[in-house]
Amino acid sequence: MEHQSTALEALGIAVAARVPVLLWGAPGTGKTSVIRALADAAGWPCETVIASIREPSDFAGLPIVADGSRVDFAPPRWAVRLAEAGHGVAFFDEVSTAPPAVQAALLRVVLERTVGDLELPEHVAVVAAANPPEQAADGWELTPPLANRFCHLDWPVDARTIAAGFAGGWPDPTPPDLNPGWERRIPVARSWIAGFLTVRGPLALDVPDNAAAAGRAWPSPRSWDMTARLLAAAGKASELARSLLVRGCVGAGPGVELLTWLAEADLPDPEVALAHPEGFILPERGDRAYAALSAVAAAVATDPTPDRWARGWRVFGRATAAAPDVAATAARTLARCRPAGAPVPDEVKAFAPLLRDAGLLT
CATH class of the missing domain: 1.25.40 (Serine Threonine Protein Phosphatase 5, Tetratricopeptide repeat)
Known part of the structure; x- marks a missing residue:
């Protein structure tokens, strides 16, 4: 239970901090259920979009001719509902079974929360779930540009967790309580990372050579910036959840190096x-x-x-x-x-x- 509860804690912080987060796990382990339950516990609407059965236009917008002189990109209904609500969770399921063309269409949605010509409100969080490609139906590795837009978290499951859930029911997730004014700490966290990169310059950008590693977390200026945001948001988090978030943004090796440097500094x-x-x-x-x-x-x-x-x-x-x-x-x-x-x-x-x-x- 401890490892799964820590992953859930990290997931909640990423959602509350509005950092795009991708939950990896084997099929049938409750990833979709826990994401929906977290949104329900926070009182947020959750729009679920199965990426594997969608077309690029479902994310990039459907081109329509308006007034005979311009082309607009109409957003799908799920995006319109979130925009009208003003907050919520855009949940993209089965991302690892989405073909490259759909993954390309997701790039702007994940980074800018823009669907077609519609910009989603600031308080809409982007969450995704995926099976490892070898366990997915016709699975694809995530393209490096899409992978680098997420904080990657693994969803662990063991026999004790399953037995406890069947015997006593599955616990309801609790939305995290972030420190008031936590966003004011983001520039401070960026300064810490800047100090670290003065001695580990090669880690400022280190794109993996193989496709499997490039489809997960790796360091770039974008993912270091996500790390700073999560460090600022994780003021009340456990040490392990904080570690999961950092490693989920920039990868295990660079993440451990940063955390060690911060502890020793x-x-x-x-x-x-x-x-x-x-x-x-x-x-x-x-x-x-x-x-x-x-x-x-x-x-x-x-x-x-x-x-x-x-x-x-x-x-x-x-x-x-x-x-x-x-x-x-x-x-x-x-x-x-x-x-x-x-x-x-x-x-x-x-x-x-x-x-x-x-x-x-x-």
């Missing part, structure tokens, strides 16, 4: 640093120092009041003596978010030539 909380700039201690290693300072700048950028902007520069002023090059690189982000009319603190003088060259200081 022991980065300071940027809000604590802003509250007490005089107590800020810059990490010694360059990659960790860059991540820590970038996180402070990103935290200021999410709420750029004059006081927070000044406190941010006090943090950077303390860092200048220890790592002037690192501080100068991260200072550009802080300079860009200057509040209107905010006075320039004395700490900016150390970065003045660099900021003037970048057009951020007159």
Whole structure:
């Protein structure tokens, strides 16, 4: 039960954070049921679309001639219903049995939530389910562009889980309770990832050579950005669910490397640093120092009041003596978010030539 409950926890966080998520599992293991149950528990309408029996026009829109002078792409009814509801789950089932032409039509739907000429509301989550190609009816590997748009989660099933469900009933999923204002932590999580990629540059983009691996999770700027969003949303999550989400976006190897780096880096909380700039201690290693300072700048950028902007520069002023090059690189982000009319603190003088060259200081 523990492994399946953790996968369900990760699934709920991805849905709540509106990161497209793909649930992989053998046929007949309850993937479709649990996704529908999660939507019901959250009070969201769920539109189920069987990808394997659909045509590309069911996702790209049906071209129709309007007014004799233009061509519109009419959306299908399932998309119209979600748009009218204003929220919900667009659930694409049997994705691994969809031919490449249908997968191509799904690209814009998954990434932009746009169906034909209809843009789905922000609060519509995209969820998919698939069987491994070797277990699917006429299965296809996912194309790399489509695979890279999802967070991939495996749906584990064991004898104890099945026995408990038959004996006592299947538990109802509970929608996750995300921290209020969690989206303000996204820029901070991006800063952490930026620090990690300064030492693991090859992982910024690493497309697998074989089709099977390219049809699952692998690192790209897009999937790293999804990782940042999920790290920000998973503030209350268990450590294992957090690991599943990270590995589900960028793959097992890169995901474990990032989580290990974060654990060893022991980065300071940027809000604590802003509250007490005089107590800020810059990490010694360059990659960790860059991540820590970038996180402070990103935290200021999410709420750029004059006081927070000044406190941010006090943090950077303390860092200048220890790592002037690192501080100068991260200072550009802080300079860009200057509040209107905010006075320039004395700490900016150390970065003045660099900021003037970048057009951020007159």
